[in-house]
Amino acid sequence: MKTPLLGNRTFYDGVLRIGLPVALQNLLISSAGIVDTLMISTQGETAVAAVGLCAQFMSLLFSAYFGFCHGGVIFVAQYWGANNKQGICRTYGLMISCMMFFGLLFGALAVLAPQAIMQVYTDKAPIQQAGALYLSIVGFNYPLQVLAYGMSALLRATERVRIPLYASIAALLTNTALNWVLIYGQLGFPALGIAGAAIATLISGVVNLGFIVVACLWDRNPYLFRFSEHFRWNKAFLKQFFAKSSFIVGNEAAMGVGNMILNAIIGRQPAAALAALAVFRVVEGLVFAFFRGFTSAAAVMVGKQVGSGNHLQGYTDAKRFVLLCPAVTLLVCLLIQPFRAGLLGLFSLSGEALYYGMNILAIYTVFATLRSCNWISNDCFRAGGDSSFGTILEIVCLYCFTLPALGLGAALHLPFLAMYCLMYLDDVVRFGVVLWRVNSGRWLKPVTDEGRAALPDFRALLVAHGHRLRKRGIK
Structure with missing residues (x-):
């Protein structure tokens, strides 16, 4: 069990090889949002x-399909570690079928009933x-x-x-x-405004x-276009896939509805506060870009080790991610602070809106660090095959703490910045619980034969490591 907790060269090579391109891709996506907001401002x-509120409807769409996507990634990463090509193909086929149902549904709602949504x-x-x-135009996308x-x-x-990185570059330039x-x-x-x-x-x-x-056709990708293998689902596979994915899907659906309620409450705040919040969410994308790089690296690296039966390595890597991700999030937030006024000024915020924006960015530094720790922990749980614990905890904390607190705050007419702080109440409650869960190792629940065979050891x-710590008086 003696492994360097801060990581070694192999660990950071994996983070850079997988996480850096994803972080750059998301940074480009965030840059597109910044360009949009700058020009629309x-x-x-x-x-x-x-546009900021339309982005919240798109976030609801993301919540609807992301559960199936992340559930699929659990299987793909572990099948990748076990070199199971058929498993990867059939997982992708089922995953994309479920995702497209929601893409078409939300697209139809946006095009046909945009006024009702707003x-x-x-x-x-x-x-x-x-x-x-x-919405009536962007819904087609x-x-x-x-x-x-x-x-x-x-x-x-x-x-x-x-390939996703290069595609994002092309899309950003076009946009x-x-x-x-x-x-x-x-x-x-x-x-056209x-x-x-x-x-x-x-x-x-x-x-x-x-x-x-086009790039995948040129590269002759061995998984994306093997259509005959995408739909070779049997009862055992469907049962296993939906057993793992159902908690993530339920989590994302419940979180999506909860966030819709949250945004409906916040949407009754002053127009200047809403404008500041819309700009903040674009700037938040800069932080989130780095975070998504880490979560993608964690999903692949932890899932691959668990799928191949190398559980100790997967467990150690998860603990490293839980330290590294919040530290980088805090660093990025601190680097943004000296440039708050200039950054917000680019979006034509002034007066009351600028005041709200400055304070939102300052408050976010603390809560973003806690939130990134909670989220990366939950992604490690899912990569290890445990899709239930983090899901239940996240839903319970949102509905039992944050939403009631926001409802009470609205009834008491609390100022906007106080309401903004209450939006993160669930992250404060979850923080200690997820750290305990990571350390316990109980989240390793492989879906491959190789992973299950290595689990008892x-x-x-x-258990032996825990006994040794207790004998030394360490808990």
């Missing part, structure tokens, strides 16, 4: 708030109208986004991380150029998916 605070998120008519226009995300997840889980042309009316095109931003997002989504498809090692 010239249209006024109403447009910024509308009424859920805010009671301010100008924001509703602007958001409905944006939702199925494309879901398909591209599923393909990228498979590529990352099988350690082919460059930026088209935003300039369509929002402002350059090169002879009419100035917020509708132009939506059209640019749709076309960049086509470019992103097209790049991935690992559990015996943990």
Whole structure:
């Protein structure tokens, strides 16, 4: 059990090889959001708030399909460690089928009922109208986004991380150029404002998916296009897949609904606060970009070790991620602090909106560190095959602590910044519990034959190690 907890060269090589391209990809995606918000900010605070609330509907879509995606990644990463190509193909087929159902559903809702959606998120008519226009166009991109995300997840889980990165670069360049042309009316095109931003997002989504498809065909990817093997599901596989995925799907659905309620409560705050929050969520993407790199690396590295039966290595790597990810999150947040005013000023925030934005970024430094620890721990649990513990804990804390506190705060008319702090109450409650769970090792629940065969020896090692610590008076 004596392994360097801060990691060795092999560990960091894996983090850089898998996590860095994913972090760069997400940084590019966040940069696209920043470019969108920067350009839309010239249209006024109403447009910024509308696009920010539309992003929350897209987050609800993400919650709907992400559970199936992450459940699939559990299997793909462990099958990758066991070199089971048929298992990878059939997992991808089932995963993408489930994901596309929600991509088509949400796309139809956005296109056909955008006004009704916006009424859920805010009671301010100008924001509703602007958001409905944006949703009615960008909704066509939702199925494309879901398909591209599923393909990228498979590529990352099988350690082919460059294609999604290059696709994101192409999409960012396309989105930026088209935003300039369509929002402002350059090169002879009419100035379309917020509708132009939506059209640019749709076309960049086509470019992103097209790049991935063409690159994978050129690379002769051994999994994405073996359609005859994507649907070779048997009863035992379906039972195992949905047994693992159901908790993640339920988690994401419950969290999506909970966050929708949360955003509906926050959406009744002053327009200046909503504009500041919309800009903050774009800046938050810079932090989240690095975080997603770590979670992708953790899912592949921990899942691969557990799937191959090397449980001690998977357990040790998980503990390393739980230390490393919050430390990097804190560092990134601290680096942003000196540039808060200039950064927010780029988005045309001023007066009350600038005041809210400055304080949001300061408060976020503390809560982002706690949240990243909770999230990376839960991703390690899932990579190890335990999809239930973190799910139940997350749902219970959101519905029993955060939402009641926000409801009470709204009834008492608490100031916006106090309401913002209450949004993170569940992360404070979960923090100590997830650290205990990581250290216990009880989250290792392999789905491969190789992993299950090695589990008794690992559990015996943990028990023996625990006895030795207790004899030394260490708990």
